[in-house]
Amino acid sequence: LAKTTQPISMDSYEGQEVNITCSHNNIATNDYITWYQQFPSQGPRFIIQGYKTKVKNEVASLFIPADRKSSTLSLPRVSLSDTAVYYCLVGGGNAGNMLTFGGGTRLMVKP
Amino acid sequence: NAGVTQTPKFQVLKTGQSMTLQCAQDMNHEYMSWYRQDPGMGLRLIHYSVGAGITDQGEVPNGYNVSRSTTEDFPLRLLSAAPSQTSVYFCASSYSDRLGEQYFGPGTRLTVT
Numbered sequence: 606l607a608k609t610t611q612p613i614s615m616d617s618y619e620g621q622e623v624n625i626t627c628s629h630n631n632i633a634t635n636d637y638i639t640w641y642q643q644f645p646s647q648g649p650r651f652i653i654q655g656y657k658t659k660v661k662n663e664v665a666s667l668f669i670p671a672d673r674k675s676s677t678l679s680l681p682r683v684s685l686s687d688t689a690v691y692y693c694l695v696g697g698g699n700a701g702n703m704l705t706f707g708g709g710t711r712l713m714v715k716p
Numbered sequence: 717n718a719g720v721t722q723t724p725k726f727q728v729l730k731t732g733q734s735m736t737l738q739c740a741q742d743m744n745h746e747y748m749s750w751y752r753q754d755p756g757m758g759l760r761l762i763h764y765s766v767g768a769g770i771t772d773q774g775e776v777p778n779g780y781n782v783s784r785s786t787t788e789d790f791p792l793r794l795l796s797a798a799p800s801q802t803s804v805y806f807c808a809s810s811y812s813d814r815l816g817e818q819y820f821g822p823g824t825r826l827t828v829t
Contacts, residue, residue, distance in 0.1 A: 637815075637816045638816075639816035639817065646823070647822065647823070648720075648806045648808070648820025648821055648822060648823055649759070649806075649808075649818075649820050650820070651816075651817050651818065651819070654814075654816045654817055692758065692759075694816060696815065696816070697814070697815030697816035703761055703764060703772075703774055703775070704749070704761065704815060704816065704818070705760075705761060705775060706751070706758040706759040706760070706761075707758055708757070708758045709758050
């Protein structure tokens with residue numbers, strides 16, 4: 606199973622761009638990289654998924670270098686409501702693959 | 717579209733009791749999974765299923781059983797509850813060709829005394 610490593614916590618201020626990096630050195634060829642957001646007392650919520658290069662949606666961007674051994678989630682102009690735990694997952698390329706969550710990054714957005 | 721539903725929301729058990737946590741989804745997803753989340757920790761995979769009639773073990777399967785008789789339902793059974801199983805349990809589902817994009821239920825908070 607591909608293991609992921611993320612910073613335990615990060616602080617930011619409202620209106621700033623936040624970049625959270627995840628390392629996954631043993632990512633497999635058919636693995637995708639996925640990021641989730643979790644608020645207290647709720648289940649995780651899918652944010653974005655990518656395989657290589659850059660992916661962007663209405664809430665975030667995901668940057669993946671050519672070697673795919675790391676990825677960076679970018680949240681533009683964060684607000685207080687972005688305070689949450691963010692998880693990076695690697696896997697899911699084939700039916701039958703297990704998806705494992707790491708410890709996540711606790712993002713605190715301050716006013 | 718209800719998404720992923722879980723019952724009950726809260727449950728208190730005594731050591732040695734058994735119970736079943738229910739999970740259902742109405743999105744016709746092939747893949748379903750159960751996770752547990754201990755306080756301040758990430759999620760750990762208990763069991764998963766890639767389709768009706770097919771289940772497999774995750775990272776922490778001991779003490780839990782699952783079955784998948786229909787596409788919609790994926791119950792998790794605690795055989796003989798132990799205090800170490802006190803946790804929040806999440807069920808999730810996805811299409812089998814998009815395993816990374818899972819939809820999670822609201823969770824069941826279980827306390828074993």
